[in-house]
Amino acid sequence: MFGYMGKILRVNLTTGSITTEALDFELAKKYIGGRGLGTKLYLDEVDPQVDPFAAENKIIYINGPLSGTATPTGGRYMVVTKSPLTGTIASSNSGGEWGAFLKYAGYDAIIVEGKASLPVYINIVEDQVEILPALDLWGKYTSEASAMLREKHPESKVLTIGPAGEKLSQMAAVMNEDDRAAGRSGVGAVMGSKNLKAITVFGKQKPVIANPDGLKTVTKECRGLIKENGVTGGGLPTYGTAVLVNIINEHGIYPTNNFQGGYDPGAEAVSGETLTEEYLIKRSPCHHCPIGCGRFVKSKKHPDGIGGPEYETLWVFAGDLGINNMEIVIDANYWCNELGLDTISAGATLAAAMELYQRGFITDEELDDDIKLEFGNEEAVVHWLMKMGNREGFGDMLARGSYRLADYYGVPEYSMSVKKQDLPAYDPRGVQGQALQYATSNRGGCHVRGYLISPEILALPEKLERFDLEGKPVWVKIFQDLTAVIDSLGLCLFTSFALGAQQYADMVNEVLGTEWSAEELLMAGERIWNIEKLFNLEAGIMPEEDTLPPRFLEEEMPEGPTKGWVAKLDELLPLYYKERGWDEDGIPTEERLEELGIL
Template sequence: MYGYAGRIVKIDLSRSEVKSYDLPLEWCRSYIGGLGFNTKILWDQLPPNIDPLSPENIVVFSPGAFVGTSIPTASRCEASAKSPITGRFGTSNSGLFWGFMLKASGIDTLIISGKAEKLSYISIINGEVNVKSAEHLKGFDCWSTTDSLRRDYGDVEVASIGPAGENMVRYASIENNYYDAWGRCGLGAVLGSKNVKAIAVRGDKPVEVANVKEYEEAYSEAYSRIVSYPLFNLWRTYGTLVASDAYSSQGILPAKNFQYGTIDGWEKCLRENLHKYKKKGVSCISCPIACAHWVEVPEGKYKGLELKDLEVTWVLEFGAKLGLTDFDKIMKCTEVASKLGLDCCS
């Protein structure tokens, strides 16, 4: 099947079963991939009125249709389930390389249902799916979990939950390696309710396209339009932090939990200060923009702290909402939340 791996995998943790299905061609035409596939599956398979933290809930992961190709910005993977926050449809997406590796393992969609008897992790290596004990990872933060699985499996991409997910905190996230996440809707709590600590994936199966010449022409046009866009260099330099300036200038910061629209000292959190922390840009696979940042605290109490991002989500949620007006403290909050597997804005 051109453009797709052609395979859906469903893991029933309660029955210790792994089943594989052919991806219906009509799904590709009607629902395309990613969120479309997830929505179709939840609509068809999720019973109404279930408890989001019960074994009856399902978690679905689907990369976007172009993931696995070189089409610019095609890196996102959608995760969906019934949300324990709202009791309704919950979905979130994440970039980097996890979705690419799932598709390179020969899987377009991964469905997880039921509940494992004990804490477990899922390994998917070139399409071979195994569910194994994760008792040795109990209580580990997300970064330590990723470290441990990479020691065991090499260069795998890891989706994991931290202590927040294990304890079913309703706004727990699923972390993507160290610095990205499926953050919204409490999906980490849903994995925790299923006793799933992590999903480690690696694959080397290429995605084939039907017409190479037409594909190359479409790729060239898309790439050219992106890099020639008037705001491209601004996005590449500052990423989403450009919005910090806009929020501030318009007086719509969520300052001190939305009590105020401005906050004293916010000038230290504007994009012009990013250069003091930024060491290099960071890109998701197949993306020329590299809107994320590798940053390091240059001095002070948290000197030497390094991580990916000073993106506007963290800056507004940990900065403006909490009344913090320097990047050092915001970065420390980001590190703690990422390790624990907590979403900063659910």
């Protein structure tokens, strides 16, 4: 067995049993690993109707066949479970080192089931696996819990949740190496529901590579392509993902005030250029990453330096709240990491709350202090974040996320979400392909299930006219399937700015000894997309939820270069279903499922 470690660790927190089982190599190859294999393993074991917080729910931590190899960015892992935010499948991805070290410990995946009666953590050092008490860690912020665990296990990499996960916020993240996050879909709350605070992991094993010399050659070629590429070798290393602020803003799709506008004349203050010139200390790359988009930054409150904000975070704590203050963004990002909160959903929930306040749904009487939830109120940001993460006072309402908050007031349309997960930093009215992708994403509002911003705005791999509809369903399907492949291999999506399906096939073939073509790999991606869809349907997430908030379908963008546009989803959706080989209601057909080897 090449590439994989051949072993799955199973930990039952109810009984305390710890067992290992052999990886089904044929199943692994069919679903690749990571997001694909994790979803397949989860589907085979868990009833899609399960309550995400029930002991019967399971949570799977899984790397990919390229994790822990010399391939560029080969260190990522996935957290697969049922999302308490959306009710869909949740596959949340993180970088850093933890995913590679899970492999070095000798495992392709950990399946955690049951529920501990008291807080615990799991310590893994190759074959020695223990469930240990975590009463002293419970209630601690991410960095403090991580430091305590590093003191006990100095060589280990630490994955943990913060107070938000312990308190079951539907926006809670799983954190690793302090500031890396499997951020979306509330996976941290599933850990919290199991009284599982952390997983520490260490080992020195390495996967056996089928063709080591071939892998060396292919890896060198791929690293060369990444270095030579203007984005992965230039823009991203120099400015980080924050470089998007200006280009997204200049296209008029930079959402302001909970997506009430699309252009911010003051966005330069939180741009990648400003972050680099005034706040950057150094780059902070993930495992084996030649790109190094991660930032280590300083601010007045954090003069010694902390993990820096990504583009989505910059937007959500600036433009989306009517603020343009880098100091506030850096501090908000820091506290999201400490609380273990998804920055996108946490910020978007503040934005929705501010619009609910603006429109008179949330009143001063309901807020238990004087800090008003008003657009432009800098003082409100970290103040309400802390109350949200710790579920204090009105923060308890905020901790449920924007959809549940707006729905409580009878106006869910003010939640800018799809399937209850908040949309990221691109207004769909000005990017019709991205609009379709948002609506059809298997985990709800998300930009990393198919990044159509790449062709529609960034001209990668080529420039598509962003308002055109023609061809967009085909592009969306290809991007969704390729993304599923990359997520399953254990690589970073940013490699796709420089690499194509053929390079991914070349790398995985050298590692596994397979002879997959690019087309076969994309078909595996399509297989993964379809089993995610099947899970969602069985969980009760019907195609009627393949839609966007009414704001994007009915209200024309009021300003800027996207002025006058709405998202034309009604024209795109039938074409997308047809392109997927699904029926006109958006249900996968038996014929297509058979072709994909699912039935």
